[in-house]
Amino acid sequence: MNALNAPALVRTGLGDQIRQVLIDRITSGELQPGERIVERRIAAELGVSQAPVREALRQLEALRLVETMPNRGARVREFTEVDFAEFFPVRAGLEETAAELAARHLAGRVEALEGHIERLATAEGPDVMRHSIAFHREIVDAAGNRLLREVWESLGIEIWTTLSVRRHDTELCGKTAEHIEIADAFRRADPRVGRMLHDHVMKYAP
Amino acid sequence: MNALNAPALVRTGLGDQIRQVLIDRITSGELQPGERIVERRIAAELGVSQAPVREALRQLEALRLVETMPNRGARVREFTEVDFAEFFPVRAGLEETAAELAARHLAGRVEALEGHIERLATAEGPDVMRHSIAFHREIVDAAGNRLLREVWESLGIEIWTTLSVRRHDTELCGKTAEHIEIADAFRRADPRVGRMLHDHVMKYAP
DNA sequence: AGCCGATCAATGATCGATCATAGTTCAGTC
DNA sequence: GACTGAACTATGATCGATCATTGATCGGCT
Numbered sequence: 257m258n259a260l261n262a263p264a265l266v267r268t269g270l271g272d273q274i275r276q277v278l279i280d281r282i283t284s285g286e287l288q289p290g291e292r293i294v295e296r297r298i299a300a301e302l303g304v305s306q307a308p309v310r311e312a313l314r315q316l317e318a319l320r321l322v323e324t325m326p327n328r329g330a331r332v333r334e335f336t337e338v339d340f341a342e343f344f345p346v347r348a349g350l351e352e353t354a355a356e357l358a359a360r361h362l363a364g365r366v367e368a369l370e371g372h373i374e375r376l377a378t379a380e381g382p383d384v385m386r387h388s389i390a391f392h393r394e395i396v397d398a399a400g401n402r403l404l405r406e407v408w409e410s411l412g413i414e415i416w417t418t419l420s421v422r423r424h425d426t427e428l429c430g431k432t433a434e435h436i437e438i439a440d441a442f443r444r445a446d447p448r449v450g451r452m453l454h455d456h457v458m459k460y461a462p
Numbered sequence: 463m464n465a466l467n468a469p470a471l472v473r474t475g476l477g478d479q480i481r482q483v484l485i486d487r488i489t490s491g492e493l494q495p496g497e498r499i500v501e502r503r504i505a506a507e508l509g510v511s512q513a514p515v516r517e518a519l520r521q522l523e524a525l526r527l528v529e530t531m532p533n534r535g536a537r538v539r540e541f542t543e544v545d546f547a548e549f550f551p552v553r554a555g556l557e558e559t560a561a562e563l564a565a566r567h568l569a570g571r572v573e574a575l576e577g578h579i580e581r582l583a584t585a586e587g588p589d590v591m592r593h594s595i596a597f598h599r600e601i602v603d604a605a606g607n608r609l610l611r612e613v614w615e616s617l618g619i620e621i622w623t624t625l626s627v628r629r630h631d632t633e634l635c636g637k638t639a640e641h642i643e644i645a646d647a648f649r650r651a652d653p654r655v656g657r658m659l660h661d662h663v664m665k666y667a668p
Numbered sequence: 669a670g671c672c673g674a675t676c677a678a679t680g681a682t683c684g685a686t687c688a689t690a691g692t693t694c695a696g697t698c
Numbered sequence: 699g700a701c702t703g704a705a706c707t708a709t710g711a712t713c714g715a716t717c718a719t720t721g722a723t724c725g726g727c728t
Contacts, residue, residue, distance in 0.1 A: 267689095269532060269710095269711070269712090270711080270712070271711090271712095294678085294679070294680090295679075295680070296678095296679070296680090297679095304712080304713085305712055305713045305714065306680085306681095306712095306713085306714090307513070307711075307712055307713070308711080308712070308713095310680085310681090311520075311711095314517075314520060318524070320609070324680095326473075326475065326680085326681095326719095327679090327680055327681075327718085327719050327720065328679090328680075328719090328720070328721090329679070329680060330680095338608075339609075342607045342608060342609040342610065343609060345559060345563060345607060345610070346556075346559065346607065346609050346610050346613060348559075349555055349556060349558065349559030349610075350552075350555060350556075352555065352559075353551060353552065353554075353555030353558075357551060401548045401551060401552065402548060403526070403545075403548040403549060403552050403617075404548065404551070404552050404555075407552060407613060407616070407617070410613070410616070411609075411613070473719095475680095475681070475682090476681080476682075477681090477682095500708085500709070500710090501709075501710070502708095502709070502710090503709095510682080510683085511682060511683045511684065512682095512683085512684090512710085512711095513681075513682055513683070514681080514682070514683095516710085516711090517681095530710095532710085532711095533688085533689055533690065533709090533710055533711075534689090534690070534691090534709090534710075535709065535710060536710095669728105670727105670728090671726105671727085671728085672725105672726090672727080672728100673724105673725095673726090673727105674723100674724085674725090674726105675722100675723080675724080675725100676721105676722080676723075676724095677720100677721095677722080677723095678719100678720085678721085678722095679718100679719090679720085679721105680717105680718085680719080680720090681716100681717080681718075681719090682715105682716080682717070682718090683714105683715080683716070683717085684713105684714095684715085684716100685712105685713080685714085685715100686711100686712080686713070686714095687710105687711080687712070687713085688709100688710085688711075688712090689708100689709090689710080689711090690707100690708090690709090690710095691706105691707085691708085691709105692705100692706080692707075692708095693704100693705085693706075693707090694703100694704090694705085694706095695702105695703095695704090695705100696701105696702085696703090696704100697700105697701085697702080697703105698699105698700090698701085698702100
């Protein structure tokens, strides 16, 4: 049982908390690209031991926010144009696959997608990206392929999109029309929806 | 400088070695699906401490060979038909993307691919799969997208293909014709090569 | 100067021990 | 008997300390 307003508390381990601290520091620029991340220094600073910091670093490595060399530690990754250029084709390809798999689930059932579009229309600031990604995540979920979902999430969509938008001052607002088009394509089971979504994602690319 | 035959020795950490031990035990069936993997037990058995075992387990989790619950440890994953059914569409989608990106690199330069086809033709036993995967990896590499390559590798292609083939007694030998077709399509820059590769991969699906 | 080899400091990798949580057992109560 | 909750156990999570590798520093040699 649970109190109705119980915050469904996520008793998260230290590693996860430290990961979030480091993500914040990297995305905020407090940790500069190329800067070393010394396990013991972070541990001392946060009042924890080396172990959970190591664990957090492994997660950051999986997100490609840091790079590590064996026996030589981790440093904040230098985000190059190549990194951003590589990100979008992979994301686009995964979402194309997702769209194809999701097609039969979404045919005639695009309410959820339209809900995201509506919320996106009235959103401002960082919420724009959040809702936009929620729209795409809805499609990936609808594909009903958990592996695909995991792989897609493992790209670190939010973070890398944020980094890309910040770096390139990408326009984020003008894409509502395309979202509507895509939702429509799903509704009428248009076989081109996969390619449409692919091309849509690629428009965010630098 | 390097002695010519220096084995470019990979002084690998304990974690990586332990990972390999556990992979072997899982693929060989010594560790049965559902079986718990107790960190301290493995550590004692191998004469190491808990830390590198934990690290190995995290890697196995990324390969989806074990599943872990917070504070409750890891157990060998139950490989369901759903797992195998989900694997191939994702792999196929990634390789379709790879083929599209690789097209301009490979147009007229398919010697490497043909080399793999030749070696595959004379291979036997487990080498068949190894060479077949090398053919596909060559394409993924030719895409020139490191992220795509990492994501593709992160699927655990070798392991999951092995598991699938073993489970379903999939025929592996008869695909040489398709490999030749695909190499030809690359040579003449056929725009359908992406879809061809996609469909080819899906033929391995159960 | 430029090239070695020894020494040293920094720090990742690993260890052994402890803390905290989840599941189990079992006595007590109704 | 079924439920409750307090021990108890197993074990993941975390800790503090040590081992081992790396890159830097320095002196001697040519």
